[in-house]
Amino acid sequence: MPELILLVDDDRQILDGYRRSLRGEFLMDTVLSGQEALNLIESKGPYAVVISDMRMPGMDGIEFLRRVKSTAPDTVRIMLTGNADTETAIEAINEGSIFRFLIKPCSKEIIARTITAALVQHRLITAEKQLLEQTLSGCLQVLSEVLSLVNPAAFSRAGARAALHSSCCDRDEDGQSMAIRSGSDSVAARMRDAGTGDD
Numbered sequence: 001m002p003e004l005i006l007l008v009d010d011d012r013q014i015l016d017g018y019r020r021s022l023r024g025e026f027l028m029d030t031v032l033s034g035q036e037a038l039n040l041i042e043s044k045g046p047y048a049v050v051i052s053d054m055r056m057p058g059m060d061g062i063e064f065l066r067r068v069k070s071t072a073p074d075t076v077r078i079m080l081t082g083n084a085d086t087e088t089a090i091e092a093i094n095e096g097s098i099f100r101f102l103i104k105p106c107s108k109e110i111i112a113r114t115i116t117a118a119l120v121q122h123r124l125i126t127a128e129k130q131l132l133e134q135t136l137s138g139c140l141q142v143l144s145e146v147l148s149l150v151n152p153a154a155f156s157r158a159g160a161r162a163a164l165h166s167s168c169c170d171r172d173e174d175g176q177s178m179a180i181r182s183g184s185d186s187v188a189a190r191m192r193d194a195g196t197g198d199d
Contacts, residue, residue: 002027003026003027003048003049003119003122004027004028004029004044004045004046004047004048004049005026005027005028005029005047005048005049005050005051005115006028006029006030006031006037006040006041006045006047006049006050006051007019007028007029007030007031007051007052008030008031008032008033008034008036008037008050008051008052008053008056008061008064009030009032009052009053009056009080010032010033010053010055010056010057011053012032014053014104015030015032016030018030018108018111021108022108022111022112022115025112026112026115029044029047033056033057033058033059034052034056034058034059034060034061034063034064034067035058035059037050037052037064037068038064038067038068038071041068041071041072041075042071045072045075046072046074046075047072047075048075048076048118048119048122049075049076049077049078049115049118049119049122050065050068050072050075050076050077050078051078051079051080051102051111051115052064052065052068052077052078052079052080053080053081053104054079054080054081054082054083054088054092055081055082055083061079061080061081061092062079062088062091062092062095063095065077065079065092065095065097065098066095069097074122074125074126074129075122076099076118076119076121076122076125077097077098077099078098078099078100078101078102078114078115078118079092079098079100079101079102080102080104080106081101081102081103081104082103082104082105089101099117099118099121100114100117100118102114
């Protein structure tokens with residue numbers, strides 16, 4: 001899966017400048033507002049990295065990155081701002097859990113290095129998540145095998161119930177439960193036999 005970057009700034013010239021200077025290095029989408037960015041994340045995401053300006057009309061960068069954190073927690077978040085006051089930085093870090101805080105104007109070299117570092121961070125996050133899922137799956141498999149050894153009869157009954165549930169949930173090409181259809185066919189057959197016997 002390609003690693004997508006999303007850059008959000010209400011200044012079109014800044015977006016065009018970054019897009020030109022970073023073309024060929026990263027796969028990048030650009031939008032002019034936080035709400036546009038959220039819509040794009042929902043329709044096209046997830047993004048590996050999101051970079052947002054701080055001062056934007058309608059929804060500022062802190063609120064936007066806070067929402068990104070909620071909807072796409074694995075996305076690495078970066079703040080761009082021309083106002084480097086301590087209070088803004090602290091709020092951005094606490095609310096949006098940002099990875100880096102960059103001061104505008106930001107050179108191509110700095111932003112490229114920052115994006116590269118953010119992509120490495122994203123790979124670490126996703127690798128850790130996959131490892132955790134695999135570990136959990138392995139633990140459940142081992143637990144299942146231990147239970148089958150400790151109490152084979154109980155485990156056999158549990159397996160039979162699971163198989164029965166699976167068969168009841170099987171569907172034919174028309175979407176009808178095959179087990180229910182089979183049962184209905186058996187009842188219909190018995191009714192036909194009973195009717196024949198009355199003649």
